[in-house]
Amino acid sequence: MENSAIISMISLTSFLLASSLVALGFKQSFRPAFGLRLGYFLFVIGTLSATVDAVQSGSTAHLLAAAVAWATVISWFVWRLELVGAFTAPVIAITLLASIFFSPTRARIGNINDTSLQIHIFSAVIGQTFAILACGMSLLFLWLDKKLKSKALNDLPTRFPAFTTLTKALTITLWIGFTFISISLLTGAVFALNGQLENIPTMYPKILWAILVWVWYLCILVLKEIRDYRPQKVARMSLIGFVLLAVSWFGLLSAGSWGPQ
Amino acid sequence: MNDGRVKSGDFFCVGHNHRTANISVRETLYLTPEQVETALVATSKKFNISELAILSTCNRCEVFGLVSEKNSVSADFLCEVYAFIHESVSSKSNIDPSMLSQTLYTATGVDAVRHTFHVASSLDSLVLGETQITGQFKDAIALAQKVGTLGTMLGRLSQEALGAAKKIRTETEIGRHRVSISHAAIDLARRASPDLSKLNFLILGAGEMARVAAEYAASYKPRRLVIANRNKAKAAILVEQLNFGEAQDHSLLSSLIAHADVVISATSASECIVMKYDIIMALKVRDSSRMGPLFLIDIALPRDIDPKCGELDDVYLFDIDDLKSVVNAHMDKRREAVLEAEHIITERVSNFSQWLGLQKIGPTLSASSKYFSDIMTKESQKTFSRDNFSGLNHQQRKAIDAMFDAIASRITSDIAKTLRHADHQTSPLMTAALQALFDKDPSP
Known part of the structure; x- marks a missing residue:
């Protein structure tokens, strides 16, 4: 077995195991149980191996997996949002699994010579990363809201993030995600107008879908910042945004088809 | 002494x-x-x-x-x-x-x-x-x-x-969780923000429950602590005792709620003093000033806050029964931790008993060591005075004396080892027997 294959396997196995172990954080306990700590450890191992894998393979799927993993780890340190890993770990695992079925050789940033396309793919990956993170935060927010509304206080873990933390983290994440998605759209347009005009008709569904996703996130931010939408509504809209994004993600996997084969 | x-x-x-x-x-x-x-x-x-x-x-x-x-x-x-x-x-x-x-x-x-x-x-x-x-x-x-x-x-x-x-x-988790209603009420506010110093607290009432809650809230130096009471003078006394916060009366209730993140109500009113309409009015002000969720914690009996207030978005209402369930769960956790605590105590008691045992047998072991040493010295002197050993030079005699000393200290060390490893039942018996044999005056 090749080294890169071994690293891929380590990464995939770590995230698969971390998916179930990090979810132990929802259990009410003051001290993190051994399983939970093991889950965090595996998540970090998975993050490191996914990074090595992404650098070696240059695959967009692996790059997305590594970016989501790093964004999750950063959110642990910045906002103490360890539980968001319970959502991102399975997403990363699914991304890595899906990359096995979608030929990774078709989507290598390293094979692309066009700068605007490279920026487009890179910013799309970062944008999607933050949209995934926002979805995880939204789920946490809605779960907390549900538990407090139903007065199930004893179901809430002691270290569950508070409303203000989740609201702040969600807002920042949405803004970063939206900024990168915007850059991705702009650079995509530059690339398309720069000698790829003949391919545009074949890319219509993908372009339309990308614009739809961008408009949706724009709506979320406008309604939040101008119409003072409550965080509950913002969280629900972020979930829908993630679903829209998940559809366009399959388009991202085939991004390599735009570049030289 | x-x-x-x-x-x-x-x-x-x-x-x-x-x-x-x-x-x-x-x-x-x-x-x-x-x-x-x-x-x-x-x-x-x-x-x-x-x-x-x-x-x-x-x-x-x-x-x-x-x-x-x-x-x-x-x-x-x-x-x-x-x-x-x-x-x-x-x-x-x-x-x-x-x-x-x-x-x-x-x-x-x-x-x-x-x-x-x-x-x-x-x-x-x-x-x-x-x-x-x-x-x-x-x-x-x-x-x-x-x-x-x-x-x-x-x-x-x-x-x-x-x-x-x-x-x-x-x-262990024995002291982790609060077991008083007033404390649990303030702890619940952590669901709004982990840093209580960034929250605005409004406490309705100036009785005992309100006082405990106010004291606990004041210990975190919140951004604002308002104590509102029908009789403003009573609220002012409490504020003076706390040396923190401000006193208000109930007439400004809707406006006070609008600027609070956490409302703890503990009055002795016979009917609800906070109605759904008050909260709707407060939410309008809150929305325009982009405030976070509103936590209403009613620890009064009969209740002070209309239960319908909890139906509103961004408003979380808890009554004394909800807090009791938290307190009971906390007590259960403490009880569960007792087993773990007992394990620590057993271990520490065993260590202490071992140390105590060593302190007690110390004088006895010294006495037994001296006893054996005296016998050895006496017997060696007796033996060396006989004609058969007159030919021994000084070095040879010294070597034989050293051998006797080694035998004495080996016996004492074996006794000490046996005593150290003896269980709680046999250790006192063995110590008593040794004291009777070697320690003529055990008291210091």
Whole structure:
């Protein structure tokens, strides 16, 4: 077995195991149980191996997996949002699994010579990363809201993030995600107008879908910042945004088809 | 008393607590620190008790001590000591002896040691896991040290007990969770923000529950603490006592709620004073000023806040039953932690008993070592004086003497090893046998 294959396997196995172990954080306990700590450890191992894998393979799927993993780890340190890993770990695992079925050789940033396309793919990956993170935060927010509304206080873990933390983290994440998605759209347009005009008709569904996703996130931010939408509504809209994004993600996997084969 | 010498003897404890005595008995038997000071000196002199400490709190009055072996440590003796402690303090001279006999419990030896560990770790407290008792235990030991009734053994026992208490507090969940309604109410606010100093608190009422909640909230120095009461003067008194916050009256309620993140209501009103309409009005102001969620915590009975308020978006309403369920769950967690705490205590008691055993057998081992050494010297001198050994030179004689010394110290070391590894039942028997054989005067 090749080294890169071994690293891929380590990464995939770590995230698969971390998916179930990090979810132990929802259990009410003051001290993190051994399983939970093991889950965090595996998540970090998975993050490191996914990074090595992404650098070696240059695959967009692996790059997305590594970016989501790093964004999750950063959110642990910045906002103490360890539980968001319970959502991102399975997403990363699914991304890595899906990359096995979608030929990774078709989507290598390293094979692309066009700068605007490279920026487009890179910013799309970062944008999607933050949209995934926002979805995880939204789920946490809605779960907390549900538990407090139903007065199930004893179901809430002691270290569950508070409303203000989740609201702040969600807002920042949405803004970063939206900024990168915007850059991705702009650079995509530059690339398309720069000698790829003949391919545009074949890319219509993908372009339309990308614009739809961008408009949706724009709506979320406008309604939040101008119409003072409550965080509950913002969280629900972020979930829908993630679903829209998940559809366009399959388009991202085939991004390599735009570049030289 | 506190001469630094290790006393041979036995630990004891005698006293009453919230389980054995009702509040009127506890009130009668309560000793102030000044009375404890007087009693310690008088009692240790009268009964020749080498080391003594008295722990007197609202829930218990216990005497911990160490008696020399010449005193008999019987339950009657301990009751006599306890009665004298109270008699020595003039105001307690007319205590009914039957009251004492009904409420007192006694323990000696390892049981007394274990009980001391339990008391210091608050496993014996009315509210399991409360922290106050550890501080009170420390104060009792400090007082004994001040008057000179704290010796090496009791000092070591208190150190070990406090060490165990610290370990239990850090390693188990016994003291993690709040078990009072007012405290649980403030802790609930952490769901809004982890940093309570960034929140605006509004406390409705100025009674006992409101006071406890206000005190606890004020300890976090929140951004704003408003105490609103129908009678503003009462709220102002509370604010003055806290030296924090501001007093308001109920007429501004809707506006006060609009600027609060957490509202804790604890008035004695007979009907709801906060209606859904008030909250709707408050939410309009809040939305425009981009405030976070509103936590309404109603700890009054009858309730102060209309239950329909909880139906509104971004408003979270909790009543006393919700908090009780939290407090009960916290108590369950503390009870679950008792098993873990007991494990720590067993380990610490075993270590302490081992140390105690070594202190007790120290003089006996020295006596036995001297005994063997004397025999060896005597016998070697007798042997060397015979004609058959007259040819031995000085070096040869020295070598044979060294061999005898080695035999003596090997026997003593084997005895010490056997004693160290003996169990709790056989160890005292073996020590007593050795004392009878080698230690002609075991008292120091």
